[in-house]
Amino acid sequence: MKKYTILSVILLSVLLSLPLVSAADKVQVLVSIPPQTYFVQRIGGELVEVASMLPPGAFPHTFEPTAKQMKALSQAELYVRIQVEFEQAWWDKIVAANPGMSVVDSTQTIDWLEGTAHHHEEGTEEAKDEHEHNGRDPHVWLSPAAVKLQTEAIYQGLIHVDPVHKDTYLRNKEQFVADLEALDQEIRQILAGLKNRTFMVFHPSWAYFARDYQLQQLSIELEGKEPSAAEMAQIMKTAQAQNIRAIFVQPQTSKRSAEIIASQIGAQVKVLDPLAADWLENLRRVAQTLAESLQ
Ligand code: ZN
Numbered sequence: 001m002k003k004y005t006i007l008s009v010i011l012l013s014v015l016l017s018l019p020l021v022s023a024a025d026k027v028q029v030l031v032s033i034p035p036q037t038y039f040v041q042r043i044g045g046e047l048v049e050v051a052s053m054l055p056p057g058a059f060p061h062t063f064e065p066t067a068k069q070m071k072a073l074s075q076a077e078l079y080v081r082i083q084v085e086f087e088q089a090w091w092d093k094i095v096a097a098n099p100g101m102s103v104v105d106s107t108q109t110i111d112w113l114e115g116t117a118h119h120h121e122e123g124t125e126e127a128k129d130e131h132e133h134n135g136r137d138p139h140v141w142l143s144p145a146a147v148k149l150q151t152e153a154i155y156q157g158l159i160h161v162d163p164v165h166k167d168t169y170l171r172n173k174e175q176f177v178a179d180l181e182a183l184d185q186e187i188r189q190i191l192a193g194l195k196n197r198t199f200m201v202f203h204p205s206w207a208y209f210a211r212d213y214q215l216q217q218l219s220i221e222l223e224g225k226e227p228s229a230a231e232m233a234q235i236m237k238t239a240q241a242q243n244i245r246a247i248f249v250q251p252q253t254s255k256r257s258a259e260i261i262a263s264q265i266g267a268q269v270k271v272l273d274p275l276a277a278d279w280l281e282n283l284r285r286v287a288q289t290l291a292e293s294l295q
Pocket of ligand 1: 204
């Protein structure tokens with residue numbers, strides 16, 4: 001008996017001295033959209049491996065997961081929700097594909113904006129946007145303040161599935177929050193002193209950003225669709241009245257109506273990407289592009 005005990009002790013000490021995190025040991029986390037991979041990676045660091053259901057270039061309002069992705073789901077230990085359309089539409093199937101997976105909803109403490117209520121000028125308010133769901137604007141990952149509200153849920157999700165590394169996750173979360181606060185200050189400085197604070201976009205992704213930095217977003221897209229000829233004429237009038245110098249498109253949507261309106265009013269078409277995975281750098285670029293364009 002004693003022999004076996006000694007053997008177990010030796011075996012245990014060998015096991016304990018093995019390097020801690022091989023790739024297979026990392027906490028497998030799934031998120032819905034690429035910017036969330038950045039958020040989870042910041043808090044999880046080396047301890048996690050994060051994958052996004054939405055691949056680069058896809059559009060979260062119309063995307064449908066592939067069979068291969070649904071299968072890959074069974075590897076995940078944690079899903080961080082953000083309540084975009086496809087995630088809601090597919091949620092029952094996602095859970096069915098991996099019933100044992102832990103889930104956190106990072107939007108629990110979000111101060112939701114109404115879905116594209118301040119769409120166009122008064123008079124077109126009856127043009128309700130399909131884009132919203134439950135009347136809420138889903139683009140909650142596009143302001144540092146809104147992301148800060150999501151860090152606690154991500155942290156709680158990680159310590160739930162990997163309580164041993166609680167201290168590391170806490171340290172990482174605090175550093176990330178400090179970086180979010182610094183980015184917020186930096187964006188305020190970049191946008192300070194702009195006289196013209198109204199910008200026009202094709203797809204209305206930037207309402208939270210606009211709210212936090214006292215900007216006004218005007219959208220071309222109506223009800224998730226390209227506008228009709230009559231609506232286009234109305235939008236052009238608005239753009240001229242607001243002295244719009246640039247119209248912003250995103251890589252995942254059509255540029256056609258933005259180009260038509262821009263050429264009619266002598267504005268430029270520029271790209272702002274709401275779904276870039278290098279989230280922090282991207283938001284800084286967005287602020288700089290807006291500042292240059294709204295001079
Ligand atoms: Zn969107």
